[in-house]
Amino acid sequence: MLALVWLLFMIRLYELQVRDRGLYEVKSEDNRIVRLTRLASRGEILDRKGELLVASRFAVDLVAPNRHLKPRDLEDVCLRLSPALGVPPKRLRAAYHAELRKTYAYQAVPIQQNLTETQTVRAGEILWRVPEARLQKRLTRWYAERDLEAHALGYVNEVSKEDMERDATYPLGSVIGRAGIEEILEPYLRGADGWKWAEVDAHGRIRRDLMDLPQTDPVPGATAHLTLDRRMARAFEEEFGDSSGFGILMDAQTGAIRAIFSKPAFDPNRLVTTDIQYIRHLRLDANHPFFNRAVQSAFPPGSTFKTVNFVAAVESGLADEGTRFYCSGKFRMGRRIAECWKEKGHGRMSLVPALIHSCNVYFYNLGLVLRVDRMHEAGRMFRLGEKTGFILSGEPSGILPNAEWKERRMGEKWTGGDDVNMSIGQGFLLVTPLQQVVLMASLFNGGAIVRPYLIEKAVSPSGDIVYAEGMNVRSYIPVSDSTLALVRTALRGVVVQGTGTRAGRDAFGRPHGVAVYGKTGTVQRAGREAVERAGVDPEDHGWFLCYFELGDEKFTAVVMKEAAGHGGAVAAPVIGRFISRLLQSPI
Secondary structure (H helix, E strand, C coil): CHHHHHHHHHHHHHHHHHHCHHHHHHHHHHHHEEEEEECCCCCCEECCCCCEEEEEEEEEEEEECCCCCCHHHHHHHHHHHHHHHCCCHHHHHHHHHHHHCCCCCCCCEEEECCCCHHHHHHHHHHHHHCCCCEEEEEEEEEECCCCCCHHHHCCEEECCHHHHHHCCCCCCCCEEECCHHHHHCHHHHCCECEEEEEEECCCCCEEEECCCCCCECCECCCEEEECCCHHHHHHHHHHHCCCCEEEEEEECCCCEEEEEEEECCCCHHHHHCCCHHHHHHHHHCCCCCCCCHHHHCCECCHHHHHHHHHHHHHHHCCCCCCCEEEECCEEEECCEEEECCCCCCCEEEEHHHHHHCCCHHHHHHHHHHHHHHHHHHHHHHCCCCCCCCCCCCCCCCCECCCHHHHHHHHCCCCCHHHHHHHHCCCCCCEECHHHHHHHHHHCCCCCEEECCECEEEEECCCCCEEEECCCCEEEECCCCHHHHHHHHHHHHHHHHCCCCHHHHECCCCCECCCCCEEEEEEECCCCHHHHHHCCCCCCCEEEEEEEEEECCEEEEEEEEECCCCCHHHHCHHHHHHHHHHHHHCCC
């Protein structure tokens, strides 16, 4: 019996060492060789002059090469490194465990990412005493101007499980565009990852690259060239200040966006690293920093809509320069009394002075002459109530109401009171910032309703244009040259002697010398009564729309400051200061 057992043992030994040797060598080789992804460098984003807005650059992380640290060893690492990093040990431990679930077996586990220069130096000084940790470089996204144009540029962060399930070409640890240009141009900016082979030990740690085996080089992403002007955008935002609101600066001829911002904003650099505390702060902020007011909001236009009714009245022949109405400061319609913003009234007014001084009572009367159908028709001519076709997501259509709309939505008849409200841009009417800037441009560019655009082109590393936008005229307003000349006269008067004079002056009240054409508007804050009951300052929202020329360039701009006051007092001065700054330091 013993001899039989010995014989069986020898036969099995022969099978393992001789007959199946090749099979087990292959299995052993498979266990110690892994294919590693070589992440492509994400493409740069440049402004219209080639100045850098977004790039990829190296960051320094503190990592643990050993994925199997014992709790006692991990605690020791965190305690030793905490003073050098200025981070509590508890947070370092939490980061290690969180990243452990998000890395492959052969990858080092980050303990602290994106070290500052000071942290890098201080950690480097003591790492010789902490063999369980080391410094490691990693490509990351960098936004050169932090929160400048944050909503337009967007941001990236790590791919999720759902992202990888939708597209298996994204490896664990790679990033994906989440908003703005980063999301829109994701297929072009991301590039193409490469790969290589490496040898790992029993713990999954990389021992060496196997350079003699086949590999592919990563292909960098395309470079995006935007219509934005970095320096103009910075000046515009700084002159706007810290109020909630938005601003847009557009080339009036082509629709190219030179600046577009929403306040409050966010720092995309801190979203790249998934700064949980920062993200929580943003989400709890009552002013909603992630909401792109410049694209996604819609407000009543207030007195800026008087420009539309001015054009409608002249083109229809129902009013001209000699049409007069008397303003006593109040307007009675049945039991209702509507007021002018000037308590004592403007007296007898004609059409052009009425727009210059934004007389409500004059336009109440004009609204009852035009009625809703003509006001609605004029709004449609300017393409209000429609999306402009801008590339950033979330643009609403706004509301351009008429009698049928009210009947359908509310089950009620349109009234003379609705005409009065609409005549000064209140009531059911809602417009978007993009619609406003396009409308103003059409009065100065020959009547073209342009589509605003943000991307000039995206160019691959080989020089091919893989994506492009450009000038696109959606339609033309059928308005006579004489009407356009008359409305321009009035809009210039608004800045020279009317409600928008501060758009023509610098921060010290001195004329800057640039001819600005504009219209102010003031909109009652939604829920004003509730705000007053809560004891909060119920300031109105202030609009300012304008047109001006600097050198060979022609611009239209829109500014709104939310809950800040009248448009002439809070929005128009932004344009005055901005133009003065451009004159002092040509951009």
